[in-house]
Amino acid sequence: MGEKVGAVLFAAHGEVDAVAVIAHCREHLADFKVPQYAAVVTGALPRNAGGKLLKDRLRGQVRWEAPLR
Structure with a gap:
């Protein structure tokens, strides 16, 4: 819905x-599932004590570039 x-x-x-x-995703995923943006990180991803990814903190750390498609 617009995301x-x-x-x-x-x-x-x-x-x-x-x-x-992204090219690999285009071959194997439906078009709406292919990422429009990609960011490469080298540090550890933020996780909670249970090992789950902390998406809100990750969104704040990532700097998105121009759309890839």
Whole structure:
């Protein structure tokens, strides 16, 4: 309903090619599920004591670039 899809890619070792990841998603996912934005992070993702991802904190840390599609 008007929301944009974004992907946060974690690069543990080396670099991640965000454009290649989006191309892979286009081949295997429905169009509305393909991320329009991608951000690569190298630090640990914020998690709570139970190991769940803290999405609100992650949204505040990520700097989105221009849309990829």
